[in-house]
Amino acid sequence: MRLIRPGRLAARFSALLGLCLTLLVIAPAMAQDDLDGLLPVTEAYKLSADASTPGVVKLHWTIAPDYYLYRGRMKFKAGEGVTLGEAQLPDGEKHHDEYLGDVETYHHGIDATVPYTLASGATRLKLTVQYQGCHEVDPKICYPPHTEQLDLALPTGPAQAGPSLGAALGKLGSSRAGEGAALPAEQAFQFEALAKDRQHLLLRWNMPKGYYLYRDQTTLRLKDAGDLTLGEPAWPAGVAHDDAHFGQTTVFFDQVELPVAIHGDTTGRQSVTLEASFQGCQDGGLCYPVMTRTLTVDLGGAAPVVGPSAAPAPETPPASATSRSPRIGLLSALLLALAGGLVLNLMPCVLPVLAIKAVGLLESGESHARARAHALSYSAGVLSSFALIGIVILVLRSAGQAMGWGAQLQQPLVVGVLACVMVAVGLSMSGVVQFGASLGNVGQSLASRSGHAGHFFTGVLAVVVASPCTAPFMGSALVYAFAAPMLYALLVLLMLGVGLALPFLLVAFVPALARLLPRPGAWMETLKQVLAFPMYLTAAWLVWVLAHQRGADAVGLVLVAAVMLAATLWWFERSRTRGVASKLAVAVLAVLTALPLYQLGQLPPPAQTATVAEGVVAFSPEKLAELRKAGVPVFVDMTADWCVTCKANEHAVLDTEAFRELLRKTGAVYMKGDWTDVNPTIAAFLQQYNSPGVPLYVVFPKGGGEGHMLPTVLTSSMVEEALTKAAGTPVASNP
Template identity: 75%
Template sequence: MQPLPFGRLAARLPVLAFLLLSLLLSAPPAPAQDTAELLPVTEAYKLSADATTPGVLKLHWTIAPDYYLYRGRMKFKGGDGVTLGEAQLPDGEKFHDEYLGDVETYHHGVDASIPYTVAAGTTRLTLSVQYQGCHEVDPKICYPPHTEKLDLPLPTRTDATAAAGNALGAALGRLGSSAGGGSVGAPLPAEQAFRFEALAQGPQQLLLRWTMPKGYYLYRDQTTLKLADAAGLTLKPAWPAGTAHHDEHFGDVVVYFDQVELPVTVEGDLAGRQRLTLQASFQGCQDGGLCYPLMTRAVDIDLNSGAVASRAVAAEPPPAELAGGPLQVSLVAALLLALGGGLVLNLMPCVLPVLSIKAVSVLESGENRATARRHALFYTAGVLCSFTALGLGILALRAAGHALGWGSQLQQPLLVGALACVMLAVGLSMSGVVQFGASLGNTGASLASRSGPAGDFFTGVLAVVVASPCTAPFMGSALAYAFAAPMLSALLVFVALGLGLALPFLAVGFVPALARLLPKPGRWMETLKQVLAFPMYLTAAWLVWVLANQRGADAVGLVLVAMVLLAMTLWWFERSRTRGVASRIAVAVLALATLAPMYLLAHVPPPSAAAATEQGVVAYSPQKLAELRAAGTPVFVDMTADWCVTCKANEHAVLNTQAFRDLLERTGAVYMKGDWTDVDPDISAFLAQYHSPGVPLYVVFPRNGGPGRQLSTVLTPSMVEQALTAAAR
């Protein structure tokens, strides 16, 4: 039987394509922001009732960890014919609450006993129970007062035991009915739920704007405005008509949904002032969900230019031009940017090794136009299917509240180790250790019959997987659009990226003039194939280096053992072609042995976070950034990852140069770096704040406390110098 060419490598390994996609989409997602973990109120505080004792109702709350109930916020009201006595509650833990003063709280659980009497003819024990509690760790959010209505059968003194089961069942069946009603989604962080902007429309006229997502509202009468260091000046707001709302806590109030714009007149003599510092304190709620504690945002307003800069850096949204989100880019523009980004992606170093496989198969096709078209179509199908699957996976996980971005699948050590092994296997095949096909130098009439559609498809899959660490020019805006757009529009952007990546090979396959520019097939191609094996080995080495930064030396040792066992498996597989069944069983045993270190790799914990910081670099944290900004220090924030090839290129060309260090010293700026090689919720939140689909992200914060300026994903020395010089003024 005539051996098959290298172009059918994946025809013998089609399962690798599905394995890679499975690993890509089934890898555990990065943890979502903390607010997604908040429990519904009835799960945070599970209430049960026991009315088996005549004249006494016993209530019990089971309180989840990290939650507490206020003693003073418990209220009990009897229904028709029911008169309640004073509730008997144990003493709680005493502490001073920032908003409620001296309070008592309960953790873990609490019991209450309520004496009651009923009027003649009353057959049911009905009452309402109101309580309020908070989540005591980040995000520190308090629930609104929650009311549950209980409807229990009255026990008889002669059959109290039998009535107990009915009472408890009735109580449990009634739990969960509150004034808000209905179920609500997980609450957003405060800075996303209530976006605040301010600008000057004139020397003495300001415009304040709050923007809330659907289902959130702002209280009018819980909002206060004041100017800092502005004696003699007062603010006169002109509130627009709002929505009348009955609130269980504040009574009849006026609230605003979606967005509210508030004109504010500055009364008094400005005396030549150029800037004002406005402090706005406000409170709002998720309809039927949580009420947020009082929020305070401080903004600096330039009375001449109208610019506004927030002082609450760690909690504020991006500057006004970004507040509208990435959907300010039209769908057509996003598709064109995605097509261009995918096209440029062919030139990125992370994709070039895999493209060498495709280049060899294209050269194999020679003058056979049908074969060239088949290569192009199946490769394109692999690329488009992979981009679609990747897009669906990312969008589905993000819709579920998980923090997932472009390239973040390489935060999963198991996938990184598996890719390193795949690159090694491809390199060994190209070097001739194992042959999945005949010499590439053979030409002739049988060329067309030796083309493998599965191999072309698999090459497309592999190209997409290894392309994820790269962010080509034009891709940033397109991906940001995709992560915020409706599902169909987002998928079109991912398809356009894939089409751009596959476009060069489609052109060669379907444009004869381009195909004639390719060199003629010959025996020299065997040497070319072996030379192209070395980029594969380098890619495998790079992936092992990424793994070392994610999980340390233990993970590197495991993946190296797996790679040695894989090499042994392929070597013995080649020798077993002419041997008996025992040799083939040995191949299977070696293949299974290769999986053992990969299983152990998936369970290696991250190394301790005591890594030394680079000289002159400050590790990112929201608190440290806020401290630097409050001190009036310009800050250059660099969000990067070891698997991000674009990040490393920028570091080599700009950020790790003496010129950049001199620029930092000259401007007095601090270089702050966030490492997203592994999962980090703080960095994920920062990326989301700037609508960035992944890394790299560069933001320059100015000395005067103004909004951060987001730079391009591809840096130049002049761009960085201009941004830092402006920030230092």
Template identity: 50%
Template structure:
């Protein structure tokens, strides 16, 4: 029993940091003795719940609820008024001492003789220690229904417009699932994630689903509070007989909801949610309305975070977005992700000569590859977002299959540069085309590859431009992607069409063969880095599969090169079979389960991100520095090594008495995606500083310096 209590106190220490007190766990009663609960059915549709509260203990009114039940569909829990009390953690609340008697209304399930309820409550002891929220399961005998009374299932079917009550047996004798009462089929909850955001949670019962596009919210009671646009997580495509092709949620779903506030004081918000759902292959419920009260902590006056993004892109706004995109693409050339590919492009231009517009044609083909790739990325993002997916810049590197294929490509290019093969076949053709001295296909592919390897990097100005693109109409969004690509290709366009710059390139010569072979090693390093990313996503088994496939790939390319001038059909077929066999490990990599994120487990005392934990820290008026990162994000890793991993950051955070929180976006994570979108960002890195005492959060630039971080922490004290 003492061990259980110690575990509870440890969990509480993480959830609600308390001032240091000398408390002996043996002084506390077990929670089920401190708050002894009993239940009694006083009517077929009413169950009395009574807590006998020990002396020196108290229960919170707003933390007492019935979560669900079996044999009895719970409705409202009628609680008496409590004792007004200003709590250190929850603000102005009501509490109970001595005894609490509540009445639970609901609908008994036909044929059930007893009900099993899951009751949740939280309380504290006067010595200064609070128990964590506790859920207790309790069984109670149901009161018999009066003769001739309509049972709950018949009432439900009548309310839903179902002609005949479902009896559990179809006309052909097969069994059918009886529809649950609405309160049991669809649960709705809401908490304050921050002073300017709510976190809504919908929980359909197994076999039930909610329509995404039939969810709506409004404020019933709230002084100066306005609702923003919900940050919908990815929904599942579904076809039903009621509305056709729709997007639905089958499992528990959390929806961040931004708030605008014209007043900053703490207050109680009454939120109304309207939603509609169905039973799979069963009845469709009419629209349901639920109300929930949320205690909003004090915070600064806040405008809705998505208001600027909603403004139509007028001429000035569009021009600014295009200018930022052009600048971001230009700076992207200096990022470490792109440099190996740009070195190859510089080599090809130096080898191409300067006469007859040859360099200009090569630059145009390279630009065409860059622009086509950015348009493809833009169409993918916009299309998937329209289908309900939540994606950001670099989303493709969250897929282990994409990472493994890129590792293959980089290895193949490196082998080609090293002279292992030059036969234009399969993957080898990529390396051959990329390094061949003539031909537009190689220049076009170099542009494609530059965009692919640029994904792990985020340059200054890119975030604002991409945020505009993700919120703008499709045609304007594609213009932004094209401007980003034009910025990336601009240096080579200038070299191709400005003779003075072209003449500064070194003249072709024997040195180029040595330089070409030396460029193989950055490609090998890039393949090694991609293997490391894959290890973070899928573990050591993925690396084993990747290495085995890489050996088969190298063998096949070497073998094909050996057979280049020989007429040996059988050997060539075996070499091609080996090349095909090298692709099998990719299928195995994709099937491996995701490994837990490691970006939040670094030796920097970071707290793993969760919306609930962030909300708790905000309620405690703590300064919080949030770092949203990913193992494949090169910009993230550079910032963490140069700034966030240094003594200057740790000292500044300690001086500000702040909390360092990390979120790992290496794999797909809807919660982190929702956080990123709620701050108007399009990917990682994302750095947000939440000031002490509930002020408005501040988003920092994507490229950090010690001065930027220290100034932000100082201002947030």
């Protein structure tokens, strides 16, 4: 292999002559030290190819550090029996080269796709790939053009046999395809866009049955839009798919709606031009090359702009989908969040933390200063936790993911760790181990770091255990926060934290309320030990949730972790007055506590089995559509084992004989969806109805039409009224 070093003289000639002269004249005189460490061309630019997708070959170059490739020096030549289409290369880094003029270069790596068609009877794909690059560290060394011959096996499947892809699609352009045949791209992937308002677009893909769209192969941009840019798309939950080329990826069947925000001032603009590139496949058949559609979207109205050969736009989401979240402003959302945080203090899931705070306030009863410091540290923990939740939600939303209220409890590791935390808090209150200031030192100042830290993390714990609950007023505020701009979303979540912390702030800062508290004394130690038992019960509830998520093995692991945690804390208390070896034993026990929790995170979900009760239909979109088509009223209940509000509603209303009698009287079907574990189908249904989490209750009338959402906290009269109205029967009047 001969290499060239560019010189000043070459700049006076054309690109090709310059490269040739430096190759012939300068290369023989190059010093050996200039070549030390220079990689062979096939190691500097490692080329791999994949022809597993019919109709397109995918090329990837892995480029070594300090090397780059020229975009304009890439050439592709078809072998025998192969016809190549136009190669699709990404934009490179633009700069001026002293020999080639204005060029684009690639660093680190590049993916390219080349569509192709095959002659009848072809069994292999042969093509020639040529490329050229340079080593950019001084002295700059450029390789001569390098050529590689590719001979690739073809995938098996419907797309290989018979005519080429282009011919097949051409024949289908004027007639409907037979069963199993591939539709033209315009029919297989109907694409449209509309303006929800001047700053928000809604994109929609409609696909026939058996076709799917890749989420991660979709790119969107505005053309000739000046300072306007698109925000991160808010992708709904899709279907996990193990793809031959892309590996584990996410795809969408049937229909997908994608909200996208426009960043920038749209004042004075009547429309924007959207360019969308995407790729999809026929399930079990061929995969289409990347498609690019350009649409002009009217910003003055909501009428959709439909692409070529697209069907009429489907109905917009049901108006009742926003019944839980009317179009409220920021002030209304803040007031609702404040009220929801206040009510959250009364929910059963927050009871264990209220127990801790009750003891803390009694401890500080002799000093207003201590009470204020206590309440402020606790409030700081609450507000910091809500701020962190807001940041996580915004990060996930910008990455195209979704997060529901309380959805962290879908992760078995989180549930297991939280159960151990509740055990640790209970053991502390039982006197096995002491964290921070003890109850006996009532007169001692709590201004130390440990005292403030204890109150702060009590606030953090309050938010964690409150997440399984959805209080009245919270629904609309959370929906607003989960879709609002970043600053507004953080303000709403922080106001929810203010509501949660407000009762303790009032007691600490209003002397009249503080005087209502009993005087501290020795009886508080007994109270503290009694209040440990709600902590143990909460841990038991979390283990029950874990059993539903991962089965008996998960229960065994978390129980072992709890026992090891108890041993760790017991020995930690004894090691306070002992030497280094005793403290080292604490560290060993802590590691032994973490091991079963690590194994818990590795457990796979159990096999899916129908576990719904008698007379209850498991939720599926197909079954719901079938029942609605048959004219049957349907009561849909989206629930989860970790959702305390859901369980309270079931106990009070849905698991009663009166509710079952109401179902019989109205002829309604009770359909239940379980969101205890991650379930993209249920997540998509929640998103369809703008619900931030569970519970979600939707009643569908028997004559068709929109579903009616119910509040998160149910009453028997409310459910009876909704079902009788859905069934078209008169509502019985109360005497």
